[in-house]
Amino acid sequence: xxxxxxxxxxxxxxxxxxxxxxxxxxxxxxxxxxxxxxxxxxxxxxxxxxxxxxxxxxxxxxxxxxxxxxxxxxxxxxxxxxxxxxxxxxxxxxxxxxxxxxxxxxxxxxxxxxxxxxxxxxxxxxxxxxxxxxxxxxxxxxxxxxxxxxxxxxxxxxxxxxxxxxxxxxxxxxxxxxxxxxxxxxxxxxxxxxxxxxxxxxxxxxxxxxxxxxxxxxxxxxxxxxxxxxxxxxxxxxxxxxxxxxxxxxxxxxxxxxxxxxxxxxxxxxxxxxxxxx
Numbered sequence: 001x002x003x004x005x006x007x008x009x010x011x012x013x014x015x016x017x018x019x020x021x022x023x024x025x026x027x028x029x030x031x032x033x034x035x036x037x038x039x040x041x042x043x044x045x046x047x048x049x050x051x052x053x054x055x056x057x058x059x060x061x062x063x064x065x066x067x068x069x070x071x072x073x074x075x076x077x078x079x080x081x082x083x084x085x086x087x088x089x090x091x092x093x094x095x096x097x098x099x100x101x102x103x104x105x106x107x108x109x110x111x112x113x114x115x116x117x118x119x120x121x122x123x124x125x126x127x128x129x130x131x132x133x134x135x136x137x138x139x140x141x142x143x144x145x146x147x148x149x150x151x152x153x154x155x156x157x158x159x160x161x162x163x164x165x166x167x168x169x170x171x172x173x174x175x176x177x178x179x180x181x182x183x184x185x186x187x188x189x190x191x192x193x194x195x196x197x198x199x200x201x202x203x204x205x206x207x208x209x210x211x212x213x214x215x216x217x218x219x220x221x222x223x224x225x226x227x228x229x230x231x232x233x234x235x236x237x238x239x240x241x242x243x244x245x246x247x248x249x250x251x252x253x254x255x256x257x258x259x260x261x262x263x264x265x266x267x268x269x270x271x272x273x274x275x276x277x278x
Contacts, residue, residue, distance in 0.1 A: 009073075009090075009091045009117070009119050009124070010119070010124075011124065011140060011141065011142045011143055014117060014124055014125050014140055015140065015143065017070075017117065017125060018125065018138060018140060020065075020069055021115055021117075021125070021127050021138075022127060022136055022138055022148065022156075023154075024061065024062055024065040024066070024069075024115065024127075025062075025113045025115055025127045025128075025129035025136055026129060026131075026136065026150055026154040027061050027065070027154065028057075028058035028059075028061040028062050028097055028113045028129070028131075029058070029113050029129045029130075029131025030131065030154060031054070031057040031058050031060070031061050032054045032057065032058050032098060032104070032111070032113070032131050033131050033132065034057070035052065035053055035054040035057060037054075037104065037105065037107060040052050040053050040054065041053065042105055049101065050101045050102060050105055051079070051101065052098070052101060052104065052105065054098055054101075054104060055078075055079055055097055055098040055101060056079060056097075058097035058098050058113055059077050059078075059079040059080065059095070059097035059098075061097075062075075062077070062095055062097055062113075062115065063075065063077060063080065063095075066093055066095075070093070073091050073092070073093060074088060074091075074092050074093070075092070075093035075094075075095060076088070076092060076093070076094050076095065076228070076256070076261075077095040077096075077097060077228070078095065078096050078097065078226065078228045079097055081261075084256065084261075086255070086256025086257075086259060086261070087255055087256040087257050088118070088255040088256050089120070089255070090119070090120065091117065091118070091119050092117075092118040092119075092254075092255055093115065093116070093117060093118070094115075094116045094117075094118050094123075094227060094228050094231040094232075094254060094255075095114065095115055095116075095228060096112075096113075096114040096205075096226075096228035096229055096232070097113060097114075098111060098112075098113065099111060099112045099113070099114050099204040099205050099228075099229055100112060100181075100203040100204025100205075100206075102181045102203070103180065103181065103203035103204060108203060109130070109132035109133055110130075110132075110180065110202055110203030110204055110206055111130070111131075111132065111203060111204050112128050112129060112130050112131075112204040112205045112206060113127070113128070113129040113131065114126075114127070114128055114129075114205050114228060114229070114231070114232035114233070115127040115232055116228075116231035116232040116234070116235055116254075117235070118231060118254045118255050121253040121254055121255045121257065122251070122253070122254065123141070123231045123232070123234045123235035123238070123254060124140065124141050124235060125138075125139070125140045125141070125235055125239075126138065126139050126231065126232035126233060126234065126235025126236040126239070127232055128205045128206075128208065128209055128232050128233055128236055130204075130206060130209075134149060134150045134151075134152075135147060135148065135149060135150065136148040136150065137162070137208075137209045137212060137213075137236050138236065139212065139235050139236035139237075139238070139239025139240055140235075140239055141235060141238050141239045142239070143239065144161060144163075144239055144240070145161070145162050145163070145212055145236050145237075145239040145240035145241075146159050146160060146161055146162060147159070147160045147162050147209075147213065148160075162212055162213045162214065162240050163212075163214055163240050163241050164211060164212060164213075164214050164237065164240045164241040164242040164270035164271065165214035165217070165270050165271070166270075166271050167217060167269075167270070167271035167273070167274040168217060172196075173194075173195075173196035173197060173198050174191075174194040174196075174197045174198070174217045174218060175197070175198045175200060175215070175216045175217050175218075176191045176194070176197050176198070176199050176200070176216065176217065176218050176219070176220065177200050177202055177206075177207035177208075177210045177211060177216040177218070177219040177268075178191070178199045178200065178201055178202075178207070178219075178220075179201070179202070179203070179207065179221070180201040180202060180203045181203060182221075182223070182225075184221075184222060184223035186222035186223060186265075187220050187221060187222045187223060190220050190222055190247075190267075191218075191220065200215075200216055205229065205232060205233040207219040207233070207268075208232075208233025208234070208236055208237050208268055209233065209236065211237050211240075211242055211268050211269075211270045212233075212236045212237045212239075212240035212242065212270075213240070214240075214270065216270065217269075217270050217271070217274070218267060218268065218269055218270065218274075219237075219267070219268040220266075220267045220268075221265065221266055221267075222247065222265045222267075223265065224262050224263065224264050224265070225262070225263050225266075226261055226262060226263065227254050227255075227256075227261045227262075227263055228261070229263075230244075230252065230254075230263050230266060231254050233268070234252065234254075234266075234268070237268045237269075237270075241270075241272070242268060242269055242270045242271070242272060243268075243269045243272035243275050244266055244267070244268045244269070245266070245267055245269070245275050246264070246265050246266060246267070247265055247267065249275050252266050
């Protein structure tokens, strides 16, 4: 399939992208798992974040696959940022080939492959693969979200629909998904404003997946992060029935409206009505 049949992307046309993008995420995850973490080289980027041969291997798989399948849809990857030509209008693939590199380097399993389809600045489709867990979460806004279990040969073993849950009743504790490696005072204060809040620590985009599955109520990040860290999880949460906003309840935009591709802050809400209550 090529993008020639997709002159203008919407949810109806994006349905046909779900299977090939799921396969690409699985293949990229397999490329990551082939890398021996005990002997690999870890380099530093200009911003101080780490990059490994696993990041580059996954990026190669995704980049080659997207170029072959959808050659006319531009793509932006964290590992090919020097090729970016923002701002992007219309349709864009936004990719983080290995989200949670710190977790990967530390030997943990909480790292993901993130692929998002952005349309007019808003995530429409998201794929979040967790290679070490054999899982993929995927969602298409307006069409629902799923948790996919993979067999060792990367075939799909089981597909389970997922949905966010209603906000806790007054007086009940909130469950907040929080970063294992990136804490900040604003986020801590936001969570503390919900008395009795229970914190669940995870690495990478798995925090979005916990909200999408209905195992957490919120995932706040009130410190700057990058668009490719957020876009795929954003789509999965919204497809599962949730909402992603800034602290003022406004939508989070993607596609390089800011030249540095920074998302200043966001909150993923399992219950979309909770964002209006604060």
